Amino acid sequence: MSTTVRNRRVKQDGAIRYRDRLTKNDLLEIYRRLWFARVFDETLYDMKKKGRLRRGNVYGSRGQEAIQVGTTYPLRPDDFTSPIHRDMPIFVFRGMTVEQVMCQVWGKANAPTRGKDSWSHMGDMRLGIIHSTSMLGSTIPVACGVLWAQRLDGNRDRVCVAYLGEGATATGPFHEGLNYAAVHKLPLIVVVENNQYAYSTPVELEVPTPTVADRAKGYGIPGYSIDGNDVLEVYDTMCEALEYARAGKGPVLIECKTYRLQGHADHDETRARQYRPVEEIEMWEKRDPIVRYREYLLTTGLFTEAELPEPPADIVEQIQNAVEYAIQSPDPEPHTALEDIYDESAGVSR
Ligand SMILES: Cc1ncc(C[n+]2csc(CCOP(=O)(O)OP(=O)(O)O)c2C)c(N)n1
Secondary structure, three states, X not given: OOOOEEOOOOOOOOOOOHHHHOOHHHHHHHHHHHHHHHHHHHHHHHHHHHOOOOOOOOOOOOOOHHHHHHHHOOOOOOOEEEOOOOOHHHHHHOOOOHHHHHHHHOOOOOOOXXXXXXXXXXXXXXXXXXXXXXXXXXXXXXXXHHHHHHHHOOOOOOOEEEEXXXXXXXXXXXXXXXXXXXXXXXXXXXXXXXXXXXXXXXXHHOOOOOOHHHHHHHHOOOEEEEEOOOHHHHHHHHHHHHHXXXXXXXXXXXXXXXXXXXXXXXXXXXXXXXXXXXXXXXXXXXXXHHHHHHHHHHXXXXXXXXXXXXXXXXXXXXXXXXXXXXXXXXXXXXXXXXXXXXXXXXXXXX
């Protein structure tokens, strides 16, 4: 792998592509996960509209599902992930239950943060999920710290996948963190979800180079710029990056080009229709990652139409049940607001 930016195309040299090793069950599971992410998103928007979800904002990932699925599917159970605000389904793909995640969204007492937050600021190191920081770009130095600690413990091939938007690549911590990872050859895979906007700022006002992956050149690391709406392209690239990182060669940056089909969050829907051209939205609607993947599966001849429901009914039911569970779960008691603020076992008192 060179240190130049690649517009990744499937290997031309006749070598077996990673996707070719996927079984029919794998292909179906990927399809189901794409739908899980879509239904998760649609359900929360719906709940917000109906007034059944009254806390916080819903940061949608409609249209970005291929990134969430394609980057997590090839991971080992002991790998680390560091999801951000648009990655809620990743918490489930990495082992949290749907009920836990929904309780988090509803700010309930039995949620991972016990009601102290209502979105992605949670983690579980037993599942390798690093607690996300709200300061964009800072996921990178935090991921470096986790990987450095692993190295001190003698673990060198547990990879960390840190996610961030293209806007966050314009922050100082992103660059400092990537520099550190590159110097120390940490097994870090940075997945940039380039959805073309950081709130209302278009990508050309965030990044001066033709691709976000060009940023990798400054650190002498491989950078890929790929179609983030093609789940198998994401999967193949991720597999290649994982091999590289596990071999001790250092970090990799993968820019997944996609589009934020919604507003920045549910509160931004009206305004977002003003700062994004209608033709642009329509063009990206046609590149829907689930529609494209379904069409591909049908061309393989491995699946019938009936085997690929849109959406799978059991997934809709699973998510609806988790929502009802969350709504019926208890709210946190006021006195718990001061609990779990510091790790008392570390000798820090409040
Ligand atoms: C350092 C920092 N600046 C600003 C914000 C406020 N903020 C939250 S999300 C967001 C947009 C981020 O855009 P991008 O990184 O492209 O990710 P996207 O939301 O498009 O997925 C902003 C400005 C923040 N959380 N942290």
